[in-house]
Amino acid sequence: MVENRPWLSVATHVVLIIGLVIVLFPIWVAFVASTHPADRFVSGVVPLLPGTHLIGNYAAVLGEGARQNGLPPVGPMLVNSLVMALGIALGKIAISLISAFAIVYFRFPFRKIAFWIIFLTLMLPVEVRIVPTYQVIANLGMLNSYVGLTVPLIASATATFLYRQFFLTIPDELAEAARIDGAGPWKFLKDIVIPLSRTSTAALFVILFIYGWNQYLWPLLVTTDPDYYTVVMGIQRAARATDQEPLWNLVMAVAMLALLPPVIVVLAMQKLFVRGLVETEK
Amino acid sequence: MAAIELRDVRKVYPGGVEAVKGVSLDIADGEFLVLVGPSGCGKSTLLRMVAGLETISAGMASIGGRVVNTLEPADRDIAMVFQNYALYPHMSVRQNLQYGLKNRKMEKAEIARRVAEAAEILQIAPFLDRKPRQLSGGQRQRVAMGRAIVREPSAFLFDEPLSNLDAKLRVQMRGEIRRLQRTLGTTSLYVTHDQLEAMTLADRLVVLNGGLVEQVGTPMELYERPASVFVASFIGSPSMNLIGIGSGAIEGLTGLGTMPGVPAGRPFTLGVRPEHLDVTEGESTAGEVTLLLTVTNVEVVGAESFVYGRLGGTGPDVAVRVSGYSRLEPGVTLRARARPGALHAFDASTGRRLT
Numbered sequence: 001m002v003e004n005r006p007w008l009s010v011a012t013h014v015v016l017i018i019g020l021v022i023v024l025f026p027i028w029v030a031f032v033a034s035t036h037p038a039d040r041f042v043s044g045v046v047p048l049l050p051g052t053h054l055i056g057n058y059a060a061v062l063g064e065g066a067r068q069n070g071l072p073p074v075g076p077m078l079v080n081s082l083v084m085a086l087g088i089a090l091g092k093i094a095i096s097l098i099s100a101f102a103i104v105y106f107r108f109p110f111r112k113i114a115f116w117i118i119f120l121t122l123m124l125p126v127e128v129r130i131v132p133t134y135q136v137i138a139n140l141g142m143l144n145s146y147v148g149l150t151v152p153l154i155a156s157a158t159a160t161f162l163y164r165q166f167f168l169t170i171p172d173e174l175a176e177a178a179r180i181d182g183a184g185p186w187k188f189l190k191d192i193v194i195p196l197s198r199t200s201t202a203a204l205f206v207i208l209f210i211y212g213w214n215q216y217l218w219p220l221l222v223t224t225d226p227d228y229y230t231v232v233m234g235i236q237r238a239a240r241a242t243d244q245e246p247l248w249n250l251v252m253a254v255a256m257l258a259l260l261p262p263v264i265v266v267l268a269m270q271k272l273f274v275r276g277l278v279e280t281e282k
Numbered sequence: 283m284a285a286i287e288l289r290d291v292r293k294v295y296p297g298g299v300e301a302v303k304g305v306s307l308d309i310a311d312g313e314f315l316v317l318v319g320p321s322g323c324g325k326s327t328l329l330r331m332v333a334g335l336e337t338i339s340a341g342m343a344s345i346g347g348r349v350v351n352t353l354e355p356a357d358r359d360i361a362m363v364f365q366n367y368a369l370y371p372h373m374s375v376r377q378n379l380q381y382g383l384k385n386r387k388m389e390k391a392e393i394a395r396r397v398a399e400a401a402e403i404l405q406i407a408p409f410l411d412r413k414p415r416q417l418s419g420g421q422r423q424r425v426a427m428g429r430a431i432v433r434e435p436s437a438f439l440f441d442e443p444l445s446n447l448d449a450k451l452r453v454q455m456r457g458e459i460r461r462l463q464r465t466l467g468t469t470s471l472y473v474t475h476d477q478l479e480a481m482t483l484a485d486r487l488v489v490l491n492g493g494l495v496e497q498v499g500t501p502m503e504l505y506e507r508p509a510s511v512f513v514a515s516f517i518g519s520p521s522m523n524l525i526g527i528g529s530g531a532i533e534g535l536t537g538l539g540t541m542p543g544v545p546a547g548r549p550f551t552l553g554v555r556p557e558h559l560d561v562t563e564g565e566s567t568a569g570e571v572t573l574l575l576t577v578t579n580v581e582v583v584g585a586e587s588f589v590y591g592r593l594g595g596t597g598p599d600v601a602v603r604v605s606g607y608s609r610l611e612p613g614v615t616l617r618a619r620a621r622p623g624a625l626h627a628f629d630a631s632t633g634r635r636l637t
């Protein structure tokens with residue numbers, strides 16, 4: 001519905017701006033907090049305008065961190081988060097792509113059952129199976145490792161479904177033409193299916209990267225060695241300092257830094273991402 | 283170049299539908315054979331069995347003397363043109379043409395030569411670096427043809443390749459396909475449900491009905507001597523007039539003596555094409571079959587008109603072709619005379635030709 005009524009567009013803009021303010025205000029507060037000295041918060045009043053310690057605070061978290069408060073340096077934590085988010089996103093994409101390909105293009109015994117088993121895993125997110133999963137990872141000696149951080153989160157029913165739905169929209173004739181052109185299953189996957197799923201893959205990558213980046217509970221359980229802390233749980237460690245006031249300014253600086261990579265990913269993939277969500281390449 | 287042979291080929295789909303119920307055909311080397319029939323008669327199924335896209339449930343198919351029943355499509359040395367073209371959307375036209383050749387590990391120079399040649403023949407050279415979605419329907423159709431040509435296969439298989447084009451383009455592409463096939467001399471099997479397309483393209487036509495061959499022959503054979511009521515009504519437009527003849531006289535129909543091949547008194551179906559009926563003014567002479575029609579509708583096509591009327595005012599509908607612009611009004615009575623030798627007789631119960 002495209003209408004051209006002035007008051008309507010004013011109203012929509014007002015609504016949009018209110019929404020924007022509601023979303024952005026906490027981020028603004030966090031940013032402002034990250035620019036003040038630590039003692040500024042003792043009074044309990046949160047300032048609304050930036051202070052003078054921007055460079056000092058960020059230098060502190062990027063450098064030594066605040067070890068006495070349980071906050072390790074941010075740099076390595078960002079790297080850990082990046083490894084985990086990329087591992088999860090790419091792992092999920094690889095596995096889902098192949099399983100959806102199998103389900104859509106091959107007739108094999110128990111295909112339906114395989115499909116329903118994948119479907120069932122939708123009902124078992126990490127939080128539900130966290131104790132047994134922890135047990136398995138612990139027994140395999142994978143605590144405090146990247147493998148332990150990523151592997152249990154990789155299996156993905158959602159991504160498998162998205163790929164399956166997309167593959168079903170690829171006309172059968174394309175597969176038949178490829179067969180006549182002498183392309184076997186691998187060639188068909190590599191030359192036709194993967195290039196055609198480019199936009200869907202980009203959209204999935206963004207979603208899965210953020211999913212992996214924002215993981216909190218799982219890294220909290222499997223990492224006890226600060227060398228493997230991810231940034232999202234690192235924030236929590238810092239905010240929970242036991243015998244003194246939390247250094248809110250540094251906590252907020254870490255939070256701001258933790259926000260950046262997902263934003264960068266979204267911006268970088270924006271064009272493909274939107275295309276992947278709204279249309280399929282014909 | 284190769285002959286194609288089908289021996290009692292059958293197809294039963296997993297659900298139990300028997301789509302092709304035993305078809306035997308011999309397609310000569312270089313022949314253009316058209317499979318025609320109504321929707322659901324099994325044309326595509328038959329073609330796809332030759333292509334190897336469907337398994338053959340029973341019977342034998344061979345291409346160039348080699349039994350292909352269990353061969354993969356890629357190993358059958360055929361090329362197929364699909365109704366929706368099935369071009370790879372993410373590849374340029376050039377890549378589309380090359381893909382099958384590359385998979386066959388053909389030399390680069392040879393691939394380039396074939397692509398250039400096909401592009402030249404089909405006049406698609408200017409679009410070689412475009413994506414399929416940047417082409418018009420007709421251009422896509424050419425690219426699909428090109429993809430078949432570059433393979434230099436022993437047979438082309440077409441499944442309604444023109445039905446996504448508008449009427450004018452369809453006529454043009456029809457001519458081009460025919461010319462191309464003559465030049466290349468490649469055996470072709472072509473599926474369509476458009477009888478006009480079938481008539482104009484075919485060396486020989488196969489009319490399929492319910493998974494069985496109804497008749498095989500040149501277009502003129504089928505037009506002049508349809509083997510059954512089904513073929514008679516399928517070939518020709520408007521279709522042949524069919525009038526059921528019982529033991530008694532038919533109102534509005536005079537002069538019908540005994541038909542050759544029809545035992546006297548036996549009910550049969552009389553067939554006469556609209557173009558074999560002439561409007562007459564005078565009284566009918568002896569030995570002439572005349573039909574008295576009450577005009578119900580007139581269709582003016584341009585060079586000719588088709589007048590529809592009821593036989594004897596209440597009988598079956600009969601169409602008459604009139605050249606030029608017919609000014610007949612509905613309601614008037616029209617006398618039409620059948621040309622001698624233009625009558626067909628079919629068995630009333632089986633529909634098979636009697637004469």
Ligand SMILES: Nc1ncnc2c1ncn2[C@@H]1O[C@H](COP(=O)(O)OP(=O)(O)OP(=O)(O)O)[C@@H](O)[C@H]1O
Binds near residue numbers: 300301320
């Ligand atoms: N994959 C399938 N599974 C089961 N039945 C099928 C399948 N494909 C086709 N059929 C059935 O087989 C019969 C013949 O189908 P086919 O596609 O060969 O018809 P067609 O002559 O090509 O018709 P059209 O002109 O509409 O394309 C139809 O009754 C159809 O329902």
Ligand SMILES: [Mg+2]
Binds near residue numbers: 325326327
């Ligand atoms: Mg068909």
